[in-house]
Amino acid sequence: MFKRALGPWCMTPSFNTYCQNYTATAVSCTKTPNERVAGWNWLNSSYPLYAIWISGVRKPECVGNASCQGMSAFSFADPTLSASPTGYLFNTGKPDGTGADCLAFRVNSDRTCGIDNIQCDQIRTSDNSTCLSGQICGFPPS
Template identity: 45%
Template sequence: MLKFYLIMLILIFLETSIPYKMVLIYGTPEDVTMNPSPLTMDFDACVEYCYGLSACMMVSHAIGTQNCIAYEIGQVSTVRETDSGGSNKVAIKMNGTETAQCPLTAEENSMKFGAETANYTYREFDITVSNSLWTFTPVPACPKNFTMVTRPKGQWCIGVVPAKACITQKQGSSMCTKSYGNSILSGVENFEEYGLIQDLAQPHLTDLPSGAAGRSTVGFWINGDRKPICTGVNKTASCNGTNEFTFSDPTLSLNPTGYIWGVDQPSGTLAKDSLCVHYGFNSTTKQSIGVDDYSCTVSSTNGTCFIGYICGFRPS
């Protein structure tokens, strides 16, 4: 087991009741993506500063100086451990363990660190040690306003995103991709996700855009494109419900069960323009009325305004 030199151990309990500790070693940061401006303070003050700052993940301090560098989450990915006679000390923040004793090996620590960041409600890192190299690897997570779900094909981030006006499916799809990078309109995997979306949408149903005034229904665009063979034809076994559509959501199952269709929906097999899908709500009761097929190029009708979209992407 890799031995490392502990100078002191500090345990603190935050409001979240998660104990943190600062593990101190001789070493120097490597693979630094951003060099913060040095702070003028001794080593003890440097360590105290870091554990008091939620986003701080480690500090580096040249022995015998007042030069303290505090690294926040994402600014450094590795630390090279050196012998106890080295000229630089590093204090690494990690989640605490049940014991307050100073362990003699890295493996006796939690080797994890997590905290809230500007973009994430909670961001966690795995800490590994190999050949004197400490590596910080981010655990896949979803940013704020998105919820992670686990599907048979992998993890997926889902977010309900409101628009400032009634929008078409093409506009919603474009907004999703441009706003969140490698993202697309999300599908609905199962009944649990259907319920999750209903819950996530509630805050956006109380402050509707002006275009939704007087309309009984509002909707959010979701993933789904009508198959050409199911356009302008009578319903058949192969064109009856969810199987009338193809899906580009990469983690959606072949036969997703989360498309809970509204009364008599989908109804567009005989129509030639009901090619897209939205998740609908009663604008008065705020309750879901099921998913429905609709024209991709329509932003509103006399009774409906499409007020946003359900965006999805893989966690990173």
């Protein structure tokens, strides 16, 4: 649980044993913690690089709109984020306005990590080096 100015919020990773797009991984966030698969070992052995989806989808009015840039171009499911969230540490040059409309936390080839905007329907990168196989799920505390 994280204590934020706008209220408490719980977050946990939810992993799958296969690559999935943004919409498919969102379903895994509705499962209880003991229904989730802890898949870091699988990720590390099957793909040299890995990524997990996080909350953040480009707003409909910003799709294809070059003047709609940065964090303000995305909507977030987490109601406790501040108006200008500072915890999102993006890879260099990201987010960009390329039509890659969902956000993912990824490990880069140089073993740095950060947030990237990726096409929502992708399950792996075009060079097949990175599997998108989970999502960070957020819940109000119960």
